[in-house]
Amino acid sequence: MVEIFYYTYVIIVGLLIGSFLNVCICRIPKGESIVTPSSHCVKCDHKLKWFELIPVFSYLFLKGKCRKCGEKISLRYALVEMLTALIFVILFHKYGIEKIGDFIAAAFFMSVMIVVFFIDLEHMIIPNGVVVTGIIGGMAAGIYSAFINPLEIYGDDKWWNPFLGAVIGFGVLLLIALLGYLVYRTEDVMGGGDIKIFAPIGLFLGWKMALMTFFISVILAGIVSVILILLKIKDRKSGIPFGPFIVAGTFLTYLFGWDLLNWYIERVFG
Structure with missing residues (x-):
């Protein structure tokens, strides 16, 4: 039971961090702040409510579209969240709770590298x-x-x-x-x-x-x-x-x- 709790916690943290990484991937190449303004639709500027910001599930619930204007939401958002959670789980499986320092260091750096992956893939810059x-x-x-x-x-x-x-x-x-x-x-x-x-x-x-x-x-x-x-x-x-x-x-x-x-x-x- 304890092990299941650890893995569940790691998945949730991975999904949440993946959501933040999406902000970085979207805004950094544009030279925008990753802190302000709050998350919004890039077309109609609709500020997203809390239930529109739940990693993966909100994308599925909204059927990949903005709730206000119907603009399509890139599948990349859900993929980044799931990829981050998956990488966290694999790293946690490798290091375990006994080597929590190793896991945190690896998870942090791979979060940075996920941002590198998608920005370089789209814009060819790091x-x-x-x-x-x-x-x-x-x-x-x-x-x-x-x-x-x-x-x-x-x-x-x-x-x-x-x-x-x-x-x-x-x-x-x-x-x-x-x-x-x-x-x-x-x-x-x-x-x-x-x-x-x-x-x-x-x-x-x-x-x-x-x-x-x-x-x-x-x-x-x-x-x-x-x-x-x-x-x-x-x-x-x-x-x-x-x-x-x-x-x-x-x-x-x-x-x-x-x-x-x-x-x-x-x-x-x-």
């Missing part, structure tokens, strides 16, 4: 404000790990691990961007947002798992890009945002990063 939020949270995670309880994802109890991760994560992508510019004479090899987001990734995951995130992200991007080209959805000159692959790579690293690294070391050096 706003500086989102990166800064990740950096502040990552520094807090590093301090927690150093003085209270080491986070499992770092793989050790060295206080400098996350800070080295930020330097290496940011530095590796910056180096790739510089080399790409020198070889191809274009700035399109690596976006500025993609480079900057690896600073908080390094802070939250440590230097080894930051590199693992990069490798997984590149592999995912390569596979999906080839599929899209073969299906003629994209061509070789089409721009494909790298951010969503970084987000997916980060989540997979949380779940399997150390297992993949140990498997690789055993195969190559064992």
